[in-house]
Structures are given as structure tokens and as C-alpha cells.
Amino acid sequence: MEGAEAAVRMRDITKTFGPIVANDRVWLDIFRGEILALLGENGSGKTTLMNMLSGIYYPDAGHIHVDGREVSIRSPRDAYKLGIGMIHQHFKLVDVLTAAENIILGMPGKGRLDLRAVGERIRRICSLYGFDVDPQRKVYDMSVSQKQTVEIVKVLFRGADILILDEPTAVLTPQETDRLFAVLRNMRDDGKAVVIITHKLYEVEELSDRVAILRRGQFVGDMPTKNTNAGEMTNMMVGRPVSLNIERPEPHSPKPRIVAEGLTVRDIDGVTKLSGLSFTANSGEILGIAGISGCGQKELLESIAGLQPVESGSIVYLDPESGEEIQLIGKDPRAISALGVALSFVPEDRLGMGLVGNMDLTDNMMLRSFRRGSSVFADRKAPKSLAERVVGELGVNTPGVDTPVRRLSGGNVQKVLVGREIASAPTVLMTAYAVRGLDINASYTIYDLINRQKEKGVAVIFVGEDLDVLLALCDRILVLCGGKLSGIVPGRGANKREVGMMMTRLGGEAEK
């Protein structure tokens, strides 16, 4: 790209939110015919920077040049006029509208809507890049990957030739990710500029031509991807050398802790969510749960925690001290949690379950402990010191323990949630999506915490979306496919493709 005119030049961009400096004099160049990976930890300001390019935020200071001309992007409409389109991490789609209606939304044109002509144009774009979108389909009927496709088509429909994707693979299966990458390469070859925001190093290496790195709101540097390696990028991202291997200590005399037999669960609408699932979770072992999202992971954890009515089957808890066999089905959630079964579920919005956004850290710690003690008044001292401990040990980035959780960035919210669950000294620790959206550093802290629990003899059930992590961290991996058991594979030596296939097809047999 030597000598070529940059499609976008950002210079000295600064943006603050109250006392927090999200971007501090950042420089960035984006070229056509190139895929740029924007790499950085959570809260390093990647999304903020791109939001300023797409008109969601307006910079406090700095200059943006598009095709050599200085521009002021005050709204998403301005951005579209300059050919800049962004696919947000949380999809910006209206659920009750169809794909075509979503795509045409906000576009200038004739007053009357001609949805048939829109449908035609959508089909043309789809065939050009190899998408599959049904223009008449309502968004609430779509899978996550279909929604993402609609988002991309929406941006292309507006004639964008500078595309920004914010963590596009966070919600995709490996197969879907491959398809997306193929499409992105098509676009690059078509002369478009593509920016992908990510914190997954292998994506950077697999896809991008150039990588730019942000750390704590500051631009650290950029370079052609082929001239660098994962180690160097991590060091630049974190600011100090980090080991990239997830450790996996050998399980220490595993004994069955939870034995599930023939578990069948239906949801309120009568749809079968789990059918005939049998497995054992051992103490001192991490049992990974893999599966496309919505394949019964949540129902599985919730039936163990007593939150989900079970239609048939049994879940037996073997008490580590007395060796007693306790049937968990039919017990109320509080009794189950008193046995030491802890559940930390990180939903997509990170706040939906387990934490109350408007309450501060101390109050959220209290949610677990307020029933204890006999006094009318709740004890605030213990939760406060617990909150301070979690903040200190996990490095939660917060102004103080009396800050509402809602104000923290996603990664910090998760540290609070997982930290609290671990602090209750469980015998069974269930975590779902514990590192969802977390950067490398924070993720490794969480893996570490989980490994410590495993070494203490806790039976850990780890629901994850990132297969690489599941394969590196778990002792055994249970693969779900449409609520059925597709297989249980040992974590050591498992093959990513194989597990990916098992996620999409029972038993993993390839389609002929």
C-alpha cells in the first residue's frame, strides 16, 4: 500500500466520556483493497474510535480526512454519504420489520415504498458477494448469522465502500465465521476498505492484511500482518509480555459430583429444549459445553440450578463430605445453591442475569448474602469488603465500589459477576459465556480463576462459545446439538473441525 492515498485518515482523535478518556490523540489510516484489523483489549477505545467514523459519536478534538478531504461526520447519515458503513456488535435491526424494510430504513428516495424493487436489488447484491438473505423474512425469525448478513447487506445497499465490522465473529460458529471471512475477502478484492474490530489474534492472522493496535485509548502502532506474530501483537496490546497458553492442570482424583440421566426439558411454548441428555460432571475437572447458541445450554445449567422445570430424567448431586446422593430435581433454587452449586450466567447483554445495573458493586455482592444473619438490617460491611477484594484481585476498572454496575464496561461487569460467584466457595461452579466479549488479559484472569477452582476440587461446568478456548481449557467437552447429546470428547487432543461438525450435526457425520 506504499504511496497509495488513504481512504480514511484519522489524526489526533480525542474523545472523553466524563472523566474517562476513551480515545487519546489517536492516529489511524484505512486503505482501499485492504482488510485492517483493529486490535485492542476491552475498553481500549476500538469501538469508540469507529463510532466516531460512523457518526454515532462526535470527536472532542482531531481531524478526519476521507479521500484526502477533511470532513466532519455529525451523524450516521453523514457517514453513509461518505461511503462509510458500520456493522455494530449489537445488531441495529428492528425485530418486527422484514429484512427489506430494515435495509431500506432511513434511505432517501420516493415517498412511496416499492419493496419489490428493493427486494430485487437485495438479491443482486447477495448474488454478487455470495450472501443468502430472504427480503420478506422478519428479523425476529432469523438466526444470529442471518441477522449479521442483513446488517452487511444493509451497509452495502447504501453504497458503502468503507466497511467497519465490530467483533463480527463473537456470535458465529466456526463454519459461519469461515463463510463471513470469505465474503470479506471478496469485498477486499472488489476494492473496498474493510476494518474489523477484534481481540482474537487468530482472526487477525487469518484474515487481515494490516493490523493497528490500541491500548487504553492510545494508538500503539500498526504494521502489515505478515511481518508480525501473535506474541508481538499481544505485547503491544497489553503493554507487557503475556503468556498465550491457557494452562490445563491434570485433574486431581476426579469423582462424580453431578450425574444427570435422561434429562428432558420443554420451554413454556412446549418446544423441546433438551432431550434425553445424560452426563457426569466430576470434581476437580472442567466439563466444557459446546454448541451453537440456543441449543439447550441455558436450559441445562438452569435445570441443575433448579430454575427450570424438568419434564423427565434425574440430576443427582453427590455430596463431597457425606457422600450422600441428593436428587436435585424438585428442589428449590435456594436449597440447591445452599448445597454449593453456583451459577454465573453471562447473557448477551451481560447484565440480564445476576447483576442489577443500577445498583453499585457492594449491593450486587449483597444479592448473594442478604438472606444470611438474623438481624432485621442487612450486613453491608462483609459485601463491601468482598467487593473491594474482587476489585483488587481481578483488577476491575471502576471509580469505586459504590459505582453503579451499569456504568462499568462489559469486561469489568463480568469480572464482578464471576468474582462474586467464585467467592461463595462453591462445590459446583457453572459459568456460561464467562469471557464473552472479554479481552485477552481479562479472559486469562478468568481462566485462571476457574483453574484455581478446579484445583480446589470444584466440579466446573464451562459453557463457552469460543471453541479454541474450550479445547485448551476443558478436560472433557460435551457437545450439544439441538438439545441432544452429540457426543462427549476429551479436551486433550480434540480437533476443532470435528467438534464444529458435531455442533451442527448429531455425532458429527459430514453431509455427503
Next chain:
Amino acid sequence: MTQLLALLQAALVFGTVILFGSMGEIITEKSGNLNLGVPGIMYLGGIAGLAGAFLYESSAAVPVPLAGLLIALLCALAASMLGGLIYSFLTITLRANQNVTGLTLTIFGSGVANLFGGAMNKMAGGVGQISVAATSGAFRATPPFLSGLGVFSGLGFMAYLAIILAILSSRFLNRTRRGLNLRAVGENPATADAAGVSVTGYKYLATCAGAAITGLGGLYYIMDYIKGTWANDGGIEKLGWLAVALVIFARWKPLHAVWGSYLFGVLFWLYLYIPGVSLDRSSQEIFKMLPYIVTILVLVAVSIKKSRGNEPPANLGLPYFREER
């Protein structure tokens, strides 16, 4: 048979008042603003129209009906849009709580209307003495080309205007670009914003246009329903709340609001026409509950069926602030 016809006629007149009210509210709610100030805005529209016509008729030697009609319409539209503008400024620009603002607007509207109503009563020489005969006559005259429509004939022109407006707003919401943008704003303002739709602009416009239509309901009540006078009996407020209930009953669809409003009218007046039964005042009131009971039944039925098309705009009642994280 004549009884039935009389009931239907009464229902059409009654229904028209709340049809205006709820059509305006549907447009407003489609932008995500839950304006509980419907009764207040109907009050504003009604009193402003009446005041305009009253001042005109008492100053002109021979009032021209058409001029009175236009003055009343303009005054009603201006006053009710002002109500909508107050609501918009408080909830959109200052991000005040929508429920509180709406309820306050209702109290404000009824206060203003009763204050000026009382003052005009005094000027006219006593309670119930206000008369805008010429203007009211113009409102109640049936357009000549609309006679011979069976039970639908013989109504004031605004009854037909309401139906036309309902058809137009339905087409606007479902068939035009701006309608699509408006629906998106009410469903998911962040998405609409990212797509380049001016969320603030659409919310302001929809709320003010909605208020204007709602205000026409108040004007129709004054000029046609009680034939051009002022009554301090809270009649407008009662109908205003029914209009809000009708929005839910119609599941945010203007065309459903048309037959829904007439159904509410039938249910409301039913007690007068039940053959062989004469009811005392307290049992009449029980019958007047029927529209609300039907609304509750519809709510129950809709929530059991759980169809996505029947739900309120997803962002209804919530403020939008672009840089909130």
C-alpha cells in the same frame, strides 16, 4: 329496528370523538412516546376551538358559518399542537418521564379548559349560555354528496374526516418511507439513528401531528357532540381515557381503531337501548364499564396469542439518548 338505528347513530357520533383521540395517540406512540395527555390535549383543542368561534360570533354582526368553522379548526389545531410541543420538549429534549409528563398535561389541559370555559360562561351571561350556533351548525351539516349512506348519513363532516384520516394514516405507516422510519423510531431508536433517521425530528413531528389529530376529537366533542357549548362535567376527560384504551384495543393499527371506536360507542350507549329494562343511575354506570372490560379482554387474548405484530412499539415510554452507554 329504529331502536337499533338510533343506537348505531349514537355510537357513530360517540365513536368519532374517541377515534380522533386514539388515532392521534397511535401516531404519537408509533414514535415511542406514550402521551397520557390525550384527555388534556382534547380539552385544549376543544376549548380553543370554542373560544375562537365564540369570539368571532360575538364580534361579527352576521357570523358566516364557514368562517367560524375555519377559525375554530385553526384554533383547535394550534392549541393541541402546542400541547404536543410542550410534551415533546419535556420528554424528548429534557428527557422527563413520559408518564408523569402526560398525566400532568392532562391535568393542565383540563385546568386551562375549565378556566376559560368558566370565563366564557360569565361573558355569555351564565352557565350553559355559550352558543356558537352558526359555527356549530356548520360542523353538524352533512356534506351534500354524503347523504344516502344508510346509517352513516346525516353526520357532521368530521365523522367522515375521521375515517379518511384513519385510512390515510394507515397507508402512511405501512406504505411510505417516512412511515417506515417512524415505526423504526418507536421500535428501536438506536437502530433508526444508526440508519440515518433523525430520531428527535420524527418524535417531535409525530407527537405534534398526533396531538393535532387528538385535539380534533375535543373540537368535535364541543361542536357536534354537545352542539357548540361548554359543560364543566369532565365529559372530555372520560372520552380521552377511552381513546387511550382504544389504542390498546386497536393494537396500534388505525384501521382497527375505526371499528373499535364504533364498537366502544355501541357498548357505551347499550344501556339506553336494552329492551324492557330501565336502569337507575348506578346500574347505568356498570354498563359504561363495558368498553374498558372489552379492552382488558383484548389485552388478555393478545398476550395469550403472543403474536409479534400485535405488540406495542418496543421502545414505547422510553427516552432516547444517543451517547448513553
